[in-house]
Amino acid sequence: MNKDSKIYIAGNHGLVGSAIWKSLQKKGFVNLIGRSHEELDLLDSVAVSEFFEKEKPEYVYLAAAYVGGIMANNIYRADFIYRNLQIQNNIIYESFKHNVKKLLFLGSTCVYPREAPQPISEDFLLTSPLEYTNEPYAIAKIAGLKMCESFNIQYGTNFIAVMPTNLYGPNDNFDLEKSHVLPAMIRKIHLGKCLKENNWDSIRKDLNKRPVENVSGKNSIEEIISMLKRYGVSANKIELWGTGKPMREFLWSEDMADACIYIMNNVDFSDLSKDKTEIRNCHINIGTGKEISIRDLSQLIKQTVGYTGDITFDPSKPDGTMRKLTDVSKLNSLGWQHQIEIEEGIRRMYDWYTSKV
Numbered sequence: 001m002n003k004d005s006k007i008y009i010a011g012n013h014g015l016v017g018s019a020i021w022k023s024l025q026k027k028g029f030v031n032l033i034g035r036s037h038e039e040l041d042l043l044d045s046v047a048v049s050e051f052f053e054k055e056k057p058e059y060v061y062l063a064a065a066y067v068g069g070i071m072a073n074n075i076y077r078a079d080f081i082y083r084n085l086q087i088q089n090n091i092i093y094e095s096f097k098h099n100v101k102k103l104l105f106l107g108s109t110c111v112y113p114r115e116a117p118q119p120i121s122e123d124f125l126l127t128s129p130l131e132y133t134n135e136p137y138a139i140a141k142i143a144g145l146k147m148c149e150s151f152n153i154q155y156g157t158n159f160i161a162v163m164p165t166n167l168y169g170p171n172d173n174f175d176l177e178k179s180h181v182l183p184a185m186i187r188k189i190h191l192g193k194c195l196k197e198n199n200w201d202s203i204r205k206d207l208n209k210r211p212v213e214n215v216s217g218k219n220s221i222e223e224i225i226s227m228l229k230r231y232g233v234s235a236n237k238i239e240l241w242g243t244g245k246p247m248r249e250f251l252w253s254e255d256m257a258d259a260c261i262y263i264m265n266n267v268d269f270s271d272l273s274k275d276k277t278e279i280r281n282c283h284i285n286i287g288t289g290k291e292i293s294i295r296d297l298s299q300l301i302k303q304t305v306g307y308t309g310d311i312t313f314d315p316s317k318p319d320g321t322m323r324k325l326t327d328v329s330k331l332n333s334l335g336w337q338h339q340i341e342i343e344e345g346i347r348r349m350y351d352w353y354t355s356k357v
Contacts, residue, residue: 001029001059001102001265008033008040008057010091011064014163016106017170020061025259033057040090042087052094053086060095060103060319061260068178068322073134081136084200089146092159096151103159104264105148107141109249109326110134110287111163117241119289119327122281124164131321145283146183152269153279160269162260165287165326168345169253170352176212176231181294182250185240185301186350188233193307195228195235206357236309238302241317245293249287251323252340252348262336287326288338297342306345 001007007024012034025155033055040051044062073080088105095103112120113128125145130138141163148159164172172183175244179187194202194305203224215227225234232239263284272282292300298311301330331337340348 001103001225003028004031005029005058006031006033006040006057008055009061009063010087012060012197013171013215014063014065014067015167015169015172015253016065016256017061017063018261019169019253020063023254023257023261027088027333030191035183037184043083043092045086047348048090048094049097054132056098057095058101059264060091060100060313061090061101061206061264062105064091066104067137067173067180067182070318071179072178073137074318075149077136077200080134081140084137084140085143088140088147092144092151095159096155096157102160102264103157104158104260105144106260107145107163107283107302107315108138109162109163109287109324110138110321110326111142111145114321116324118308118323119325121255121327122283122285122330125281125283138218146261149280149282151203152273152282158269160263160267161283162263163285163326164259165249165251165282165324167253167256168349169256170349172349173208174353182297182301182346183349183353185298186305186353188231188240188345189301189305189307189311190350191228191233192235192238192309193305194235195225196307196309202357208356228293232314232345237312238298238307238309239297239312240294242294242313242319243315244293244298244313246294246319246321247291247323247325248294248297250290250342250345251290251338252345255338255340259331259336259338261334263334266333270344284331284334285326285328286331287328288341289325289326289328291325291338292342300343301346301350304350337340 112133118123145161153159169180174187175178208217
């Protein structure tokens, strides 16, 4: 990519897309294109086609996706598979049709089997069953990966798929029903601290910014306490889903953005598929290669936030995959490694969250 190349970041307002946008700007790229959902509905194939015809981007980062945590994935199964397939199909096909020089498709490490050997290398894709709770989302992401691979094989495109591990960072989703584990945990523990300190000004500001079940800071104290209790939040105790035993790997979103730009600039599909009799598993894991238990993560967040109550777990709720550590040797061999460790990342994340309330 040149500094004046026309670059489209699909999903530029989300966690992933905003990090890529910000990183590109810092690196001096000046011709970035982004659209909000209101400006461009990526589920609408006609609208996406008209957008590509008008803008003619040279490079595309496909960071747009319908995402959520374990609860949302398990409840909204049809939405997760349909919306993600539709978004991917529209953008990948229009990128092919309009001769985009290079596309980077962002998937997820949930594409790998539930019982995959650890750490998970790219070659373990499609070797055994997926985790049930997020199977629809995983299948959509596998389809996107295979769509990129298939267009490359048949038409000679240069579409690269990357599978980031669990991401967190600025502009994350803190919705208590739909967010991923780390931002949900930060918000719950923050609200628990506010309750314990009887800091109702901060609680009301938080809920006015991000209402939960239509409960905002304008509701009564009784209504707010009742709602928070349903999500396991009280002054003296935070209750989290599962046993706390699952191990998770977390990557700071700005590290992920740096990796994506590095790959876009330095890696081609031909580099990933050479010397292969059958061209498959050419995607790239993006992660740290390090993991932490959900229980230890909760204690780290508790310490960072300054909450003095207890953290408990509800083993009647699902854990999800027990372990999901990525093998990042392919990415490291290509010349990239992460910079931000989890302790620093959580400090940055909490500072960002409290600055936005």
